[in-house]
Amino acid sequence: MEALLIEATEFTPKVSLDPVTHRFGISGDSRPENAGKFYQPLLAWLAQYESVLYFQKTNYNQQQKVIFEFRLEYFNSISAKYIMEILSLLDKFFKGGYDIQVKWCYDSMDNDMKESGEDFAKLLTVPFEFSVNS
Amino acid sequence: MPMTTSDKTIFVNELYNIMSENQIFMTYLGDITPDITNSLIKAVKYDNSNFTHGPAAKKKIYKVIVESLENVCKHAVRLEKELRPAIFLIGKNEDAYHVITGNYLYQEEIPPFNKLLGEINTLSREEIKARYNNILLNGEISDKDGAGLGLLDILLKSNGKLDYEFIHIQDNLSFYVLKVKVDA
Numbered sequence: 001m002e003a004l005l006i007e008a009t010e011f012t013p014k015v016s017l018d019p020v021t022h023r024f025g026i027s028g029d030s031r032p033e034n035a036g037k038f039y040q041p042l043l044a045w046l047a048q049y050e051s052v053l054y055f056q057k058t059n060y061n062q063q064q065k066v067i068f069e070f071r072l073e074y075f076n077s078i079s080a081k082y083i084m085e086i087l088s089l090l091d092k093f094f095k096g097g098y099d100i101q102v103k104w105c106y107d108s109m110d111n112d113m114k115e116s117g118e119d120f121a122k123l124l125t126v127p128f129e130f131s132v133n134s
Numbered sequence: 135m136p137m138t139t140s141d142k143t144i145f146v147n148e149l150y151n152i153m154s155e156n157q158i159f160m161t162y163l164g165d166i167t168p169d170i171t172n173s174l175i176k177a178v179k180y181d182n183s184n185f186t187h188g189p190a191a192k193k194k195i196y197k198v199i200v201e202s203l204e205n206v207c208k209h210a211v212r213l214e215k216e217l218r219p220a221i222f223l224i225g226k227n228e229d230a231y232h233v234i235t236g237n238y239l240y241q242e243e244i245p246p247f248n249k250l251l252g253e254i255n256t257l258s259r260e261e262i263k264a265r266y267n268n269i270l271l272n273g274e275i276s277d278k279d280g281a282g283l284g285l286l287d288i289l290l291k292s293n294g295k296l297d298y299e300f301i302h303i304q305d306n307l308s309f310y311v312l313k314v315k316v317d318a
Contacts, residue, residue, distance in 0.1 A: 031200060074193070074197070076201065076284075077201055077283035077284045077287045078204075078284075080270065081275060084271065123267055123270065
């Protein structure tokens with residue numbers, strides 16, 4: 001399975017989904033003109049990634065720790081819906097017995113971003129770690 | 135009678151005075167396309183002279199501006215034969231910013247939309263959040279790339295009620311005005 005790497009633009013975030021390091025991240029501003037077109041490939045990639053986790057667990061008895069880091073500066077309301085879809089998939093993996101953690105990063109002055117993360121966390125079971133950007 | 139150059143100079147002067155007195159620092163009249171939306175949002179993003187209440191207030195107002203413009207961009211009536219421009223303006227006073235949008239809507243869209251606006255305008259902050267979360271978890275994304283979260287987001291950032299009006303223009307068209315106040 002290949003990594004999914006997308007460079008940031010003025011209105012779309014940087015995305016890095018790497019199946020080798022199992023470190024995933026999305027950072028920057030998210031206000032894509034067509035949110036579906038931007039986020040569907042990420043969702044499809046993650047859905048496929050579940051089979052990697054399954055393969056490692058069943059064949060090598062390895063419990064891979066997966067950290068998904070959100071370091072967003074801004075996201076619009078339709079992006080919130082897609083972020084929820086990503087988090088729901090991670091939640092499903094976590095409930096399926098995989099070691100998944102969400103790392104939610106925000107600027108120290110950005111209470112709104114912190115609160116958004118807390119709101120997402122309340123709706124899900126997957127563990128969230130909150131971190132102030134240094 | 136068309137304006138002469140001299141008339142226009144006087145008018146610009148008057149407009150300058152009206153905008154300065156009312157602290158209206160950004161206006162746009164025209165078709166709000168995705169490209170225009172991007173340009174207006176960029177102008178807001180890089181404007182540090184008019185957003186004078188610190189980064190937290192700027193971020194809050196930025197969110198309201200983005201959602202307001204995206205709503206106009208997605209829903210405003212665009213007629214090929216006849217220009218039906220939308221209007222967008224931002225003003226401020228000592229303790230609040232005001233974001234105003236106006237755009238044409240087809241008459242048939244107004245009853246359900248008016249009902250929705252009336253409904254969400256009566257909700258408490260907790261009820262708005264509950265509705266927002268319910269859409270996040272269970273809502274569907276429409277073919278216009280919308281999920282119904284934008285107006286709720288605007289309400290949450292404005293800490294108040296939406297001030298809106300529908301002005302009937304002709305048989306099948308109304309002009310919809312939305313005024314949002316965001317405390318600085």
